Amino acid sequence: MKIVCRCEDISEEDIVKAIDEYGCETLAELKQLLRLGMGHCQGRTCLILAAKILARKTGKSIQEIMPSFRPPVVPVDIGLIGGENEE
Numbered sequence: 038m039k040i041v042c043r044c045e046d047i048s049e050e051d052i053v054k055a056i057d058e059y060g061c062e063t064l065a066e067l068k069q070l071l072r073l074g075m076g077h078c079q080g081r082t083c084l085i086l087a088a089k090i091l092a093r094k095t096g097k098s099i100q101e102i103m104p105s106f107r108p109p110v111v112p113v114d115i116g117l118i119g120g121e122n123e124e
């Protein structure tokens with residue numbers, strides 16, 4: 038069993054089942070059904086893996102499934118955003 042989302046303990050098999058049996062065609066539908074990407078890391082690693090599985094199963098491109106990333110993609114110190122470290 039290949040784990041795709043470690044935070045929510047979701048396997049590739051769970052995602053394939055959601056696509057085949059429940060007709061999921063988008064990441065939003067996988068999130069609603071499985072809680073994919075809703076764990077501690079907020080999908081930093083699992084969303085792209087799930088997008089690749091969706092692309093393979095549906096024949097869509099990765100860009101169709103995942104058109105943009107929402108910044109920030111990496112953790113950013115809140116003081117940096119607020120300009121605390123400016124000189």
Ligand code: FES
Pocket residue numbers: 041042043044045073074075076077078079080081082083084
């Ligand atoms: S690995 Fe999926 S939310 Fe963290």
